[in-house]
Amino acid sequence: xxxxxxxxxxxxxxxxxxxxxxxxxxxxxxxxxxxxxxxxxxxxxxxxxxxxxxxxxxxxxxxxxxxxxxxxxxxxxxxxxxxxxxxxxxxxxxxxxxxxxxxxxxxxxxxxxxxxxxxxxxxxxxxxxxxxxxxxxxxxxxxxxxxxxxxxxxxxxxxxxxxxxxxxxxxxxxxxxxxxxxxxxxxxxxxxxxxxxxxxxxxxxxxxxxxxxxxxxxxxxxxxxxxxxxxxxxxxxxxxxxxxxxxxxxxxxxxxxxx
Amino acid sequence: xxxxxxxxxxxxxxxxxxxxxxxxxxxxxxxxxxxxxxxxxxxxxxxxxxxxxxxxxxxxxxxxxxxxxxxxxxxxxxxxxxxxxxxxxxxxxxxxxxxxxxxxxxxxxxxxxxxxxxxxxxxxxxxxxxxxxxxxxxxxxxxxxxxxxxxxxxxxxxxxxxxxxxxxxxxxxxxxxxxxxxxxxxxxxxxxxxxxxxxxxxxxxxxxxxxxxxxxxxxxxxxxxxxxxxxxxxxxxxxxxxxxxxxxxxxxxxxxxxxxxxxxxxxxxxxxxxxxxxxxxxxxxxxxxxxxxxxxxxxxxxxxxxxxxxxxxxxxxxxxxxxxxxxxxxxxxxxxxxxxxxxxxxxxxx
Amino acid sequence: xxxxxxxxxxxxxxxxxxxxxxxxxxxxxxxxxxxxxxxxxxxxxxxxxxxxxxxxxxxxxxxxxxxxxxxxxxxxxxxxxxxxxxxxxxxxxxxxxxxxxxxxxxxxxxxxxxxxxxxxxxxxxxxxxxxxxxxxxxxxxxxxxxxxxxxxxxxxxxxxxxxxxxxxxxxxxxxxxxxxxxxxxxxxxxxxxxxxxxxxxxxxxxxxxxxxxxxxxxxxxxxxxxxxxxxxxxxxxxxxxxxxxxxxxxxxxxxxxxxxxxxxxxxxxxxxx
Numbered sequence: 001x002x003x004x005x006x007x008x009x010x011x012x013x014x015x016x017x018x019x020x021x022x023x024x025x026x027x028x029x030x031x032x033x034x035x036x037x038x039x040x041x042x043x044x045x046x047x048x049x050x051x052x053x054x055x056x057x058x059x060x061x062x063x064x065x066x067x068x069x070x071x072x073x074x075x076x077x078x079x080x081x082x083x084x085x086x087x088x089x090x091x092x093x094x095x096x097x098x099x100x101x102x103x104x105x106x107x108x109x110x111x112x113x114x115x116x117x118x119x120x121x122x123x124x125x126x127x128x129x130x131x132x133x134x135x136x137x138x139x140x141x142x143x144x145x146x147x148x149x150x151x152x153x154x155x156x157x158x159x160x161x162x163x164x165x166x167x168x169x170x171x172x173x174x175x176x177x178x179x180x181x182x183x184x185x186x187x188x189x190x191x192x193x194x195x196x197x198x199x200x201x202x203x204x205x206x207x208x209x210x211x212x213x214x215x216x217x218x219x220x221x222x223x224x225x226x227x228x229x230x231x232x233x234x235x236x237x238x239x240x241x242x243x244x245x246x247x248x249x250x251x252x253x254x255x256x257x258x259x
Numbered sequence: 260x261x262x263x264x265x266x267x268x269x270x271x272x273x274x275x276x277x278x279x280x281x282x283x284x285x286x287x288x289x290x291x292x293x294x295x296x297x298x299x300x301x302x303x304x305x306x307x308x309x310x311x312x313x314x315x316x317x318x319x320x321x322x323x324x325x326x327x328x329x330x331x332x333x334x335x336x337x338x339x340x341x342x343x344x345x346x347x348x349x350x351x352x353x354x355x356x357x358x359x360x361x362x363x364x365x366x367x368x369x370x371x372x373x374x375x376x377x378x379x380x381x382x383x384x385x386x387x388x389x390x391x392x393x394x395x396x397x398x399x400x401x402x403x404x405x406x407x408x409x410x411x412x413x414x415x416x417x418x419x420x421x422x423x424x425x426x427x428x429x430x431x432x433x434x435x436x437x438x439x440x441x442x443x444x445x446x447x448x449x450x451x452x453x454x455x456x457x458x459x460x461x462x463x464x465x466x467x468x469x470x471x472x473x474x475x476x477x478x479x480x481x482x483x484x485x486x487x488x489x490x491x492x493x494x495x496x497x498x499x500x501x502x503x504x505x506x507x508x509x510x511x512x513x514x515x516x517x518x519x520x521x522x523x524x525x526x527x528x529x530x531x532x533x534x535x536x537x538x539x540x541x542x543x544x545x546x547x548x549x550x551x552x553x554x555x556x557x558x559x560x561x562x563x564x565x566x567x568x569x570x571x572x573x574x575x576x577x578x579x580x581x582x583x584x585x586x587x588x589x590x591x592x593x594x595x596x597x598x599x600x601x602x603x604x605x606x607x608x609x
Numbered sequence: 610x611x612x613x614x615x616x617x618x619x620x621x622x623x624x625x626x627x628x629x630x631x632x633x634x635x636x637x638x639x640x641x642x643x644x645x646x647x648x649x650x651x652x653x654x655x656x657x658x659x660x661x662x663x664x665x666x667x668x669x670x671x672x673x674x675x676x677x678x679x680x681x682x683x684x685x686x687x688x689x690x691x692x693x694x695x696x697x698x699x700x701x702x703x704x705x706x707x708x709x710x711x712x713x714x715x716x717x718x719x720x721x722x723x724x725x726x727x728x729x730x731x732x733x734x735x736x737x738x739x740x741x742x743x744x745x746x747x748x749x750x751x752x753x754x755x756x757x758x759x760x761x762x763x764x765x766x767x768x769x770x771x772x773x774x775x776x777x778x779x780x781x782x783x784x785x786x787x788x789x790x791x792x793x794x795x796x797x798x799x800x801x802x803x804x805x806x807x808x809x810x811x812x813x814x815x816x817x818x819x820x821x822x823x824x825x826x827x828x829x830x831x832x833x834x835x836x837x838x839x840x841x842x843x844x845x846x847x848x849x850x851x852x853x854x855x856x857x858x859x860x861x862x863x864x865x866x867x868x869x870x871x872x873x874x875x876x877x878x879x880x881x882x
Contacts, residue, residue, distance in 0.1 A: 004701060004702050004705050004706075007698075008698050008701055008702050009702065011695075011698035011699070012698050012699045012702040015695050015696070015698065015699045015758075016699075016717060016718075018695065018755075018758075019717075019718070019721045019755075019758065020721060021736075022729070022732035022733055022735075022736055022755065023721055023724055023728075023729070023732055025732060025735055025736060026724075026728060026731065026732045026735065029735065034498065035494070035497070035498065036471065036474060036475055036494060036498045036500075037735075038475040038476075038498070038738075038739070055303075056305070077624075078624055078625040078628055079625065081621045081622070081624055081625050082622075082625035082626075084621050085618075085621050085622040085625070088618075088621075089618050089621075089622060091622065094622065094626070097626065097629050097630070097633070097634065098625065098629065100633070101629070101633050103808075103812060103860075103864055104812075104816075104857075104860065105812060105813055105815055105816020105817070105833070105856065105860060106813070106816060107816040107817075107818060107833050107836055107837065107853075107856075108637075108640075108816060108853055108856060108857055108860075109633075109636075111640060111836060111840060111849065111850070111853050112633075112636035112637050112639060112640045112853070113632070113636050114321060114322075114840065115636060115639045115640055115643055115846070115850070116632070116635060116636035116639050117322065118321060118322045118653070119639060119643070119654060120635070120639060123322075124322060124324045124325075125321070125322045125323065125324070126325075132632055133632075135628070135632075136628075136629065136632045136633055139625055139628070139629065143625075167613065168613060168614060168617035169617070193723070196725075197725050197726055199725075199726050199727055199819065200818075200819065204321075204840070204841075207322065207323055207324065207325070208280060208282075208307065208323045208324060208325035208326055209280060209305065209325055211307075213725070214725055214726070214727055217725065217727045217728065217731075218727055218819075219307075219308060221468075221727065221730075221731055221734070221823065222285075222310070222466075222467050222468055223285040223286070223308055223310070223467050224285070225468075225471050229731060230731075233724065233725060233728035233731065236724065236725050236728065237723060237724040237725070237728065240723040240724065240725070241720055241723040241724075243723075244716075244719055244720070244722075244723050245716070248712075248716060248719075311842070313842050313843070313844070314841065314842060316651070316652065316844065317652060317840070317841045317842055317843075317844045318841070320649075320651060320652040320653045320844050321653075321840065321841065338651065341651075342651050416741075416744070416745075416826075422842075424842075424843075458827050458828070459827070459828065461826070461827045462743075462744040462826055462827070463744040463825065463826050463827055464827060472738075475738070477738050477739075477741075477743065593648075593650045597648060597845065600843045600844075600845055601667060601845075601848075603843065604835065604838070604839075604843070604848070605671070605673065607830050607834070607835065607838070608673050608674070608676070608677045608830060608835065609673060
């Protein structure tokens with residue numbers, strides 16, 4: 001088999017450069033000693049220190065992490081059930097219901113949830129509304145990952161368990177669960193990342209007093225663009241980077257799951 | 260780090276009671292003023308920002324509950340009062356209320372100041388890069404600068420306008436010589452066509468990013484609020500940029516905005532809200548809004564504390580001749596509002 | 610099926626189903642209903658007073674709304690094509706690399722995706738400002754491509770990796786040029802991957818508002834921006850709902866087209882191998 005030629009390598013390197021140069025600029029300028037951040041003035045870590053004492057930012061971070069943990073946990077549970085159901089019990093409508101939130105543009109989900117919370121539930125927008133919204137779009141991702149994992153497994157082991165008289169719960173607990181555990185971990189991490197990162201849907205359903213990091217960054221981009229934005233961006237990048245690396249160790253297929 | 264967050268959450272919940280939720284314009288309250296208040300009341304102020312009355316009203320309509328204080332402009336105050344969204348003031352808690360200048364008392368939008376206390380005033384005008392415009396030999400005292408192609412072609416892609424239906428259309432109406440409260444739909448249509456003709460030359464619609472864009476030099480002309488232009492000028496100076504930012508009220512007239520503090524019904528700490536309002540009514544604190552923010556002042560006791568160079572700024576403290584040409588926006592009836600908002604959608608799309 | 614198995618079936622299927630029916634399907638139906646209401650006096654929705662087609666009539670009376678939908682399609686198409694052009698060599702490289710290096714290369718594609726979506730846009734604001742390219746259609750396309758590129762690379766490389774190299778070798782032995790080999794063999798076989806990737810780029814781009822808002826100019830408003838403005842600026846919820854429904858129909862048609870294309874591509878693949 002012929003190895004990829006020079007042209008392919010050159011084009012690929014250009015693509016990688018395209019991907020990384022903008023982010024490198026963001027990271028670099030987080031150390032810029034200039035409020036306007038238009039030109040490079042000098043090196044400083046003061047923006048990171050300012051970040052640590054920025055109450056609003058820290059609260060937004062705490063909210064983001066709290067919501068992400070909780071929504072990922074619930075979404076993983078519900079998504080695993082959905083994945084199992086889609087694999088085993090071929091209801092025609094199930095994939096549609098589970099996968100459409102994944103395929104829909106986020107703005108439609110945001111708008112529909114806003115209308116639903118306000119018109120039908122008369123719910124005060126806040127922690128709960130954001131939590132529910134995040135769970136809704138994460139379920140599908142977890143389901144896809146779990147289903148993919150199940151699809152790659154040998155069915156005979158389940159049949160053997162049934163023939164030997166194991167109850168469905170026992171089969172699940174002793175056989176299925178351990179086998180799909182990597183998918184669950186990957187799903188959890190994926191949901192966590194999606195929740196921390198979400199902007200559009202949160203934008204529509206967030207209320208007073210509960211800001212998430214993306215919303216805080218958005219308001220900073222519009223109102224007060226100092227290198228502090230770069231600093232929080234860099235830290236956020238480091239966090240989600242770590243999570244994705246861990247996720248890919250558990251389930252390399254998670255990266256292909258969307259295909 | 261996790262421990263830190265946990266502690267923060269704990270501290271946050273314990274002190275959740277002593278938080279004042281303020282929904283304010285961006286760039287409308289100086290940090291030092293805020294700190295001084297937090298010291299005085301031993302409480303925390305949580306600010307959220309908006310850059311347009313419509314944005315604020317929309318957020319409230321979409322269910323934002325829990326703001327103690329809002330800072331709406333006159334027409335928005337009227338709208339909120341009609342909607343029964345405001346808590347009446349307890350004037351016994353506002354000993355410094357007498358500091359308000361007589362001309363701002365008993366406004367048309369809130370007779371007898373039952374709900375609102377005036378805070379500051381701004382003019383919506385044109386901010387510009389002084390050197391660039393001089394070099395291009397462009398006039399800076401007229402709306403023609405942002406509406407006439409013969410000027411615009413020299414500054415194509417370097418102009419931003421406010422992303423606000425009321426403000427942008429008002430500027431067009433003023434330029435055409437009409438009132439901003441015009442009832443004749445044909446004239447609004449004329450304004451729409453004027454805007455659409457100029458639109459291709461504009462860089463973008465912006466309610467807040469223009470401050471930085473002007474100060475950095477990406478944009479040379481911006482339609483915006485006087486206090487924001489003041490900030491852009493200070494920022495450019497502080498960063499040692501090789502140009503200065505100027506701002507002028509166009510000679511055809513402009514929109515004057517008087518912004519007031521009001522208490523929202525859903526706020527949980529009306530007591531803190533009253534303390535804050537009274538704090539801001541004290542002369543020294545009120546002066547900050549002119550000295551640090553560059554907004555017009557509604558407080559008589561603040562006058563001795565205002566820096567002379569700011570008191571002399573015609574765009575911040577308009578002289579009587581300019582004042583005569585300034586108009587305040589008033590809300591329209593629902594039918595007119597909807598017609599205009601659909602006109603605005605058309606402007607955005609074409 | 611035993612009764613305990615039947616029970617299990619429902620225990621497993623019910624919770625996610627109920628959750629999604631309540632928080633996904635019901636809201637979607639609310640949007641449909643909201644488009645038939647009148648706007649409230651202060652915004653939002655007026656109290657129920659019978660069906661009103663006013664919002665739809667407003668959209669139908671002016672061709673401009675079709676134009677903005679078409680403009681959104683055009684931007685989405687350009688973004689997708691740009692993604693294909695940039696992603697193809699990259700996906701090819703990854704597919705043809707030895708396994709160990711392949712995982713690393715894929716990770717390197719994913720990592721920028723690890724940064725927050727707004728950060729990725731902000732990066733372009735920083736880059737394009739000094740270049741004077743901010744607030745232009747170029748900026749919008751650049752931002753859209755940047756945000757969606759991984760979604761094109763992944764399905765494409767997954768597909769390319771499955772191609773049998775023997776086919777290409779045979780073609781080379783028979784005297785086919787590199788271009789012919791690509792165009793007659795590789796490209797057709799990669800169509801399912803291209804369709805998947807295109808759907809994953811095209812559909813989200815259609816609904817985006819943050820990129821045009823932060824990077825775009827006065828003429829770059831897309832349908833997502835219009836929808837957002839109706840809810841969060843104009844307070845005209847019926848109009849916003851009607852626009853959302855238009856977008857939803859467009860998306861459903863596209864999704865149908867994409868899955869048809871993917872399946873047809875697969876048949877083609879079977880015929881060749």
